[in-house]
Amino acid sequence: MKRIHICKASDIPLNGMKSYDSSLGVKVLIANSGDAYYGYQGLCPHQDVCLDEGFFDGATLTCHQHLWQWDITTGDAMGLAEAPLERFQIEHEGGDIFVLQASALRVSALFKGASDAVIARLDALARREVHASLSTLYDVGDAADDLYILESGRVEFVIGREDRTSLAGFMLRKGEVFGWAALLEDQPKRIAKAACIEPSTLLRLNGAEVLRVLAEEPASGYGVMRQLASLITKHLGSKGEK
Ligand code: FES
Structure with a gap:
């Protein structure tokens, strides 16, 4: 720490x-x-x-x-x-x-239960980014290459285009993961816009690199994938992709 x-x-x-x-x-x-x-x-x-x-x-x-x-x-x-x-x-x-x-990875629900070795490998791959208020992280149609973990600040999601948009809620807690479509092989494009609504610090991880680490560490990988499935179930039903 x-x-x-x-x-x-x-x-x-x-x-x-x-x-x-x-x-x-x-x-x-x-x-x-x-x-x-x-x-x-x-x-x-x-x-x-x-x-x-x-x-x-x-x-x-x-x-x-x-x-x-x-x-x-x-x-x-x-x-x-x-x-x-x-x-x-x-x-x-x-x-x-x-x-x-503390590393946001360690408090993230997605990586809960992952071994110390896996957290250390992911931490080494993560890029820490600081974004100003109102900066867009990704938009509808962008390639879904990276996932993000919120360290501090607030991110808002908007689903749809132009006049047919709706808020998909916001997050506040450290460790919240979004952009998890980067871990899905059949979800190459974003279906929501994500923007910081206050200065925010994020960990950014390439989805393919995360999957490679998880494939090499099957016990942790199985746990993360189970947690990803429940994350998707929780958010897709009511709010859409984060
Ligand atoms: S209550 Fe603080 S800005 Fe509105």
């Missing part, structure tokens, strides 16, 4: 908060509540508003734009809020605050 220095604990006021640009590629909000420190996404999950411009009483964080609120101990949505905050695991040591970055 990688440790990323964010700030000095003394930089954060008692029962206060500040946000920082980080090498994670996203803003990180550090909040103090008594003796405890918490790390969350720095931008509101509703729109790209800095959360440290909002209100914080040591327990509840409120975005000043439309008054969404969150419990600072969990990041859970309260009141009007329609989405939780993404939480970062942090460490407070020697007066410094660090964010601990």
Whole structure:
């Protein structure tokens, strides 16, 4: 697990908060509540508003734009809020605050149960990409070569073309996999558009390379393919390809 220095604990006021640009590629909000420190996404999950411009009483964080609120101990949505905050695991040591970055592969439901050796091989193949808000990752009809794992941020899916489009939902949790058509031999083209709706960090893996690793490690490969089948069942019924 990688440790990323964010700030000095003394930089954060008692029962206060500040946000920082980080090498994670996203803003990180550090909040103090008594003796405890918490790390969350720095931008509101509703729109790209800095959360440290909002209100914080040591327990509840409120975005000043439309008054969404969150419990600072969990990041859970309260009141009007329609989405939780993404939480970062942090460490407070020697007066410094660090964010601990686990590989998104390790927390991904798709690769749950894969051996350490397989995760290490896939990690070595993965390219980490940082995308700005509103950037398109792929569009309908594009070649489905790569799959993605969300490390931080938010990605939205749109199905259809021009005036006949519909939202296919969005994801928030670290480790969510999308673009998994890259693991299907008979699905060479995208059937949905994927775009970042806030600055996002992604792991990008070539589907053919992933399949090669899984074929060489049949025990892990079988587990991943079973998990892929349940992912497809879950999303195709209601929302379409991610
Ligand atoms: S932008 Fe934060 S609640 Fe709307």
